[in-house]
Amino acid sequence: MKITLLKGDGIGPEIADQVVRILDTLNLPFEYETYEIGQNAYDKYGVLIPDEVIESIKKNKICLKAPVTTPVGKGFRSVNVGLRLAFDLYANIRPAKNTDGVKTRYDNVDLVVFRENTEDLYIGEEEVIDDNTVEAIKRITKTASDRIIRSAFEYARANNRHKVTCVHKANILKKSDGLFLSEFNKIKEDYPDIEANDLIVDNTCMQLVMKPEQFDIMVMPNLYGDIVSDLTSGLIGGLGLLPSVNKNDDVAIFEAVHGSAPDIAGKGIANPTALLYSACMMLDHLNYKDEAAKIRNAVSDVLKNTDVRTPDLGGSSSTIEYVDEIIKRL
Ligand code: ATP
Numbered sequence: 001m002k003i004t005l006l007k008g009d010g011i012g013p014e015i016a017d018q019v020v021r022i023l024d025t026l027n028l029p030f031e032y033e034t035y036e037i038g039q040n041a042y043d044k045y046g047v048l049i050p051d052e053v054i055e056s057i058k059k060n061k062i063c064l065k066a067p068v069t070t071p072v073g074k075g076f077r078s079v080n081v082g083l084r085l086a087f088d089l090y091a092n093i094r095p096a097k098n099t100d101g102v103k104t105r106y107d108n109v110d111l112v113v114f115r116e117n118t119e120d121l122y123i124g125e126e127e128v129i130d131d132n133t134v135e136a137i138k139r140i141t142k143t144a145s146d147r148i149i150r151s152a153f154e155y156a157r158a159n160n161r162h163k164v165t166c167v168h169k170a171n172i173l174k175k176s177d178g179l180f181l182s183e184f185n186k187i188k189e190d191y192p193d194i195e196a197n198d199l200i201v202d203n204t205c206m207q208l209v210m211k212p213e214q215f216d217i218m219v220m221p222n223l224y225g226d227i228v229s230d231l232t233s234g235l236i237g238g239l240g241l242l243p244s245v246n247k248n249d250d251v252a253i254f255e256a257v258h259g260s261a262p263d264i265a266g267k268g269i270a271n272p273t274a275l276l277y278s279a280c281m282m283l284d285h286l287n288y289k290d291e292a293a294k295i296r297n298a299v300s301d302v303l304k305n306t307d308v309r310t311p312d313l314g315g316s317s318s319t320i321e322y323v324d325e326i327i328k329r330l
Contacts, residue, residue, distance in 0.1 A: 001029050001030055001031065001062075001286070002030075002031050002032075002033055002059070002060045003030050003031070003032055003033070003060060003062050003063065003064055003282075004032075004033050004035065004053070004056040004057045004060045004062065004063040004064070005020070005032040005033065005034045005035075005063070005064050005065075006034075006035055006036075006037050006053065006063060006064070006065040006066060006068070007034065007036070007066050008037065008038060008065065008066035008067045008068035008069075008260060009038055009039055009040055009067075009068055009069050009260055009265075010067060010068075010069055010259070010260025010261055010262045010265040011066075011067065011260055011261045011264060011265045011270035012066030012067045012068060012260055013066065014265070014266075014268065014270050014272075014319055015066055015256075015270050015271075015272035015275045015319065016064075016066035016275065018272045018276075018319055018320065018323040019064070019272055019275050019276050019279050020032065021323060021327070022276060022279075022295065022323060022326055022327060022330070023279060025327050025330045026291045026294070026295075026330065028283075028288060028291065032064075033056045033060065035050065035052060035053045035056060036050075037049050037050070037053055037068055037079055037083075038068035038069055038070075038071075038079045039068075039069055039071055041053075042071075048079050048082065049079060049082050049083060049086070054086055057083075057087065057251060057253070058087075058251070061250060061251050061252070062251075062252055062254075062282060062285070062286065063251075063252070063253040063254065064253075064254050064255075064275075064278070064279055064282060065083075065253050065254065065255040066255070066256070066275060067255070067256060067258060067259050067260040067261070068080065068260060069259070069260045069262065080255075081122060081124070083246070083253060084117050084118065084246050084253075085118065087248065087250075087251045087253075088118060088248055089117055089118075089246040089247055089248050089251065089252075089253060090116065090117050090118050090144060090147050090148060090151075090248055091114060091115075091116075091117060091147075091148055091151050091245075091246070091247050091248065092113075092114070092115040092116075092117040092225060092244060092245075092246050093112060093113070093114055093115075093155070093244060093245050093247070094112065094113040094115065094225075094229040094232070094242060094243070094244040094257055095111070095112040095113075095243065095244075095281075096109055096110075096111055096112070096113070096229070096232035096233060096235060096236050096242060097109060097110045097111075097236065098110070098236055098237075099236065099237065099241060099273075099299065099300055099303060100300035100303065100304045101300055101301075101302070101303030101304030101305070102236070102237040102241065102303055102313060103237075103314075104235065104236060104237050105235075106212050106213075106235050106236075108212065108213040109212045109213070109232070109235045109236050110216075111212065111215040111216055111217070111218060111232060112155070112161075112216075112217050112218070113218050113219075113220070113225055113228060113229040113232060114148055114151065114152040114155070114217065114218065114219040114220070114225070115148075115220060115221075115222060115224075115225020115226065115229060116144055116145065116148040116180075116219075116220070116221050116222050116225065117148075117222060117225075117246060118144055118222075119139045119140060119141060119144050119221075119222060120138055120139065120140060120221040120222035120223050121136055121137075121138045121222065121223050122222045122223065123137060123139050125137040125139070138173070138176050138223075139176075140176040140177065140179050140180055140221060141179075142179060142183060145179060145180045145183040145184075145221075146183050146187065148219060149166070149180075149183055149184050149187045149219050150187055152164050152217050152218075152219035153187060153188070153190070153191045153194055153217075155217060156191070156194045156216070156217045157191065157193065157194065161194070161216050161217050162194065162195055162216055163194065163195040163196070163197070163215075163216040163217065164188070164191075164194055164195070164196050164216070164217045164218075164219060165196075165197050165198065165199055165204075165215060165216070165217070165218045165219070166180070166181060166184040166196070166197070166198040166199070166218075166219055166220070167198070167199055167200075167201050167204045167218055167219070167220035167224050167228060168180055168181050168184075168198060168199075168200065168201060168220065168221070168224070169200060169201050169202075169224075170200075171200060177221065180220075180221055181198055184196070184198060184219070185198075201220070201224045201228070204218075204224075204228060205228065205231060208228070208231055208232065208235065209231075209235075212232075212235050229242065229244075229257060230257070233257060233258075237313060238271075238312055238313070239256075239257060239258035239274065239312075240258065240270075240271030240273055240274055240310065240312045240313065241271070241273050241274055241277065242256065242257040242258070242274050242277075243255075243256060243257070243274050243275070243276075243277035243278035243280070243281055244256070244257050244278060244281075245278070245281050245282075245285070252282070252285055254278040254279060254281055254282040254285075255275070255278055256274035256275040256277075256278055257274060258274055268318045268319055268320065269310055269311050269318055269319060270310065270319050271309075271310040271312050271313065271319070271322075272319055272322070272323060273299060276295065276299065276326075277296070277299075279295075280292040280295050280296055283295075294330060295326070295330070297329075298326045298327075298329035298330050299326060301329050302322065302325040302326055302329065306325060308321060308322055308325045309322060310322055
């Protein structure tokens with residue numbers, strides 16, 4: 001089975017190599033097609049996302065992607081957004097769950113954020129009106145809202161989850177978020193077995209910090225999904241632990257939520273767990289559920305029973321030392 005592997009830049013290659021090392025210990029029938037994207041590809045080929053990357057993902061349907069820097073203000077679009085739009089990967093799914101052995105203020109977090117991935121303020125339609133004024137378009141459509149809301153309910157049903165919460169700001173954005181909320185209220189009628197409620201985004205943030213255990217599946221427009229899911233990463237011990245998938249019904253790109261962390265790139269101390277958990281989501285998706293569970297158990301075992309961990313989790317180990325411990329347990 002062929003998997004498209006994008007090692008990215010910054011800490012990307014350091015963590016991607018270690019995750020592949022871990023997967024290699026499980027004798028999975030994977031072959032990787034590895035490509036450069038982002039600044040590295042731009043320097044070599046003059047494009048951020050080479051055509052061969054698109055072709056490879058189109059063919060393989062599965063991609064494991066390490067973080068890639070989005071060059072600021074260079075006039076080209078974000079690589080991450082570009083890939084999501086190229087494949088119309090409308091669902092960005094970010095599960096936040098406590099890991100045994102990682103001490104946080106909370107021990108009862110087990111929630112999944114469904115972030116709409118194709119519209120809202122991320123369409124990048126901004127206009128300078130005059131010296132004093134810039135406008136940005138927030139686009140919400142029925143089609144995009146319906147499919148992300150429906151996929152959240154379907155996921156809840158398939159994974160024995162009991163509740164879906166719609167997060168919005170429809171009290172102020174009465175038409176745009178109003179549309180998202182009214183679609184939610186229609187669709188929930190098709191899922192009488194799942195509890196459904198809605199919450200204003202600011203209240204959601206407060207509730208998440210006060211009582212995260214009340215949340216199960218959460219579905220929201222693009223920008224709130226970006227912000228709320230970084231908050232949820234804080235609940236479980238930080239960005240180094242939060243995995244994700246960007247998917248539609250055909251193609252899935254698995255990636256860590258965090259960026260390329262240029263501040264620690266090259267130091268050998270990046271936490272590979274978020275990308276590793278993303279790889280576990282990929283294994284679940286491909287029906288290698290036992291292998292995914294083995295990896296998650298090995299991670300928990302290391303974090304629970306040893307002091308080996310990267311500095312972001314309060315340790316002093318290198319990426320490689322940490323991965324060596326995981327591999328010992330596999
Ligand atoms: P983006 O805009 O692409 O999300 P960013 O610059 O906002 O990127 P990150 O690159 O995710 O943010 O980094 C935010 C902070 O978290 C940085 O201090 C970084 O070092 C830290 N961080 C992110 N990922 C990791 C990781 N895997 N291991 C350790 N620290 C990390």
